[in-house]
Every structure is written in C-alpha cells, then in structure tokens.
Amino acid sequence: MIHLADIHFTYDRTKVFQGISLRLERGLTLALVGANGSGKSTLLSLLAGLYVPDTGCLSVAGYASPGQEKAIRLLSGLVVQDADLQILGATVGEDLCLGLDPEDAVGMAEARRLAASFYLEELWEEPVQVLSWGQKRKLCIAAALRRKPKLLLLDEPFSGLDYPGMREMRSVLLANKAAKLTQVISAHDIEPLADIADLWAVLEKGRLVAWGTAAEVFPLLAGHHVRPPCSWQAGLGVRPWE
Numbered sequence: 001m002i003h004l005a006d007i008h009f010t011y012d013r014t015k016v017f018q019g020i021s022l023r024l025e026r027g028l029t030l031a032l033v034g035a036n037g038s039g040k041s042t043l044l045s046l047l048a049g050l051y052v053p054d055t056g057c058l059s060v061a062g063y064a065s066p067g068q069e070k071a072i073r074l075l076s077g078l079v080v081q082d083a084d085l086q087i088l089g090a091t092v093g094e095d096l097c098l099g100l101d102p103e104d105a106v107g108m109a110e111a112r113r114l115a116a117s118f119y120l121e122e123l124w125e126e127p128v129q130v131l132s133w134g135q136k137r138k139l140c141i142a143a144a145l146r147r148k149p150k151l152l153l154l155d156e157p158f159s160g161l162d163y164p165g166m167r168e169m170r171s172v173l174l175a176n177k178a179a180k181l182t183q184v185i186s187a188h189d190i191e192p193l194a195d196i197a198d199l200w201a202v203l204e205k206g207r208l209v210a211w212g213t214a215a216e217v218f219p220l221l222a223g224h225h226v227r228p229p230c231s232w233q234a235g236l237g238v239r240p241w242e
C-alpha cells in the first residue's frame with residue numbers, strides 16, 4: 001500500500017528527510033512516533049500527496065510521487081492536528097456533506113450514520129464554532145471517513161481529548177482496523193495506541209531509527225526520546241488501554 005524508497009525532503013532551508021525507506025502492506029495500522037520536530041507531520045503530508053520528495057520515490061496504492069500527487073490526495077484522508085485548519089462547512093452537517101450531491105441518498109445516509117457514530121448527530125444544524133476541541137477533531141475524522149479513503153492519515157488523534165473522547169477515538173481506530181483500512185497515526189503519548197498499531201516507525205531528526213512490531217521497537221523507544229507504555233515498563237507487555 002505504501003512504499004517509500006530513499007526519500008529526501010527539504011523545506012525552504014530545513015532539511016527534514018535524508019533517505020527514508022519503508023514499506024507498509026494494505027490493511028495495517030502504522031504508528032509514527034518520535035520527538036518534536038522529528039518529521040512525523042511532514043511524513044504524513046508527503047503520504048497525503050501535499051508535498052513532493054526532493055529525491056527518492058514514494059508510492060501509495062500504486063500511485064507514485066513525484067508525479068501523481070493529485071491521485072494520492074484523492075485516495076488519502078489526512079486529518080491534521082488543528083481542526084480549525086480543516087473544517088470548511090458552516091455547520092456540522094454542511095462540513096460532513098461537503099462535495100456530496102444532496103440527491104445522493106446513499107451518501108447522505110452515510111454522512112448521517114457517521115455523525116451518529118461520532119455523537120455529532122444532535123449538532124448537525126449547529127455552527128461549527130460551537131463545537132469543542134474534541135468534537136471538532138471528531139468532525140474532521142468523520143468527514144475524512146465519509147470520503148472513503150484508502151489510506152487514513154491521522155496527526156496526533158488523541159491530543160486534547162478527554163477520557164471518554166480517548167475511548168471513542170480508540171473504538172474508531174479499532175473499527176477502521178477491523179475494516180482493513182490502512183492507517184498511519186502519529187502520536188507522542190503512545191499508551192492508547194500500544195495495542196492497536198501493527199507496526200511502529202520511530203523517527204529521530206528525520207531518520208528512521210527503529211521499525212517493527214511492538215516487541216521489536218518498544219525496548220528501543222526510550223533511547224529515541226519516546227516514553228514506552230506503562231505496562232511495558234512494568235514488565236507486563238502490551239495491555240489494552242482502558
């Protein structure tokens with residue numbers, strides 16, 4: 001589903017990636033971790049077709065970048081950290097239905113179903129500015145899922161959520177995983193993701209410094225400025241987050 005071959009990427013003057021390579025099979029959930037500035041958001045943007053690698057090649061579902069960024073943008077759903085940058089509709093319902101033909105009964109029903117599953121249905125007619133931080137984040141994810149992406153890219157989906165919100169977010173990620181949707185999820189606090197991600201990629205200063213399953217990667221996390229989950233530190237392995 002995803003293949004990165006020796007990707008180099010530089011913002012105007014900031015060199016971010018100097019040779020990242022990885023491969024992710026369809027239907028898997030990848031957790032992207034690393035300290036601030038390690039390159040997680042930049043990698044998500046490259047995977048969303050928003051930036052173009054300087055050198056090297058990236059492919060998503062068979063579409064390559066450089067070259068086919070538009071196709072990559074159409075098949076991927078990126079949800080950024082700041083929901084206010086992403087919400088475009090004036091009301092919850094309008095945002096969820098953006099680009100949808102009002103005569104498309106199946107599409108409209110799916111939008112309503114997603115609103116209900118994210119506890120947004122009662123807010124359907126409300127202006128988006130009345131939503132809380134967590135509700136705005138859920139609206140962005142619901143809107144991304146409504147477009148039926150082949151690849152879901154989530155930047156820090158747990159940040160700013162309360163306990164029920166974290167539980168809901170986990171159930172969304174688990175449902176996506178059960179539906180075999182390929183997901184790439186960045187996180188600082190890896191506790192709620194520990195039992196969800198199939199694979200882990202650790203970035204440090206734009207380099208991929210560790211890759212593999214939880215058992216392979218967790219012993220290395222602390223050495224790369226990432227806190228391992230409590231259960232792991234206590235010698236209990238990976239436990240479901242409750």
Ligand SMILES: Nc1ncnc2c1ncn2[C@@H]1O[C@H](COP(=O)(O)OP(=O)(O)OP(=O)(O)O)[C@@H](O)[C@H]1O
Binds near residue numbers: 034039043
């Ligand atoms: N638009 C931009 N223009 C120039 N430099 C940028 C831009 N966005 C990010 N950078 C730089 O690229 C590097 C990687 O940033 P990025 O946001 O990808 O890291 P991150 O791992 O997502 O960080 P955080 O955990 O703080 O969100 C940093 O040095 C950052 O300053």
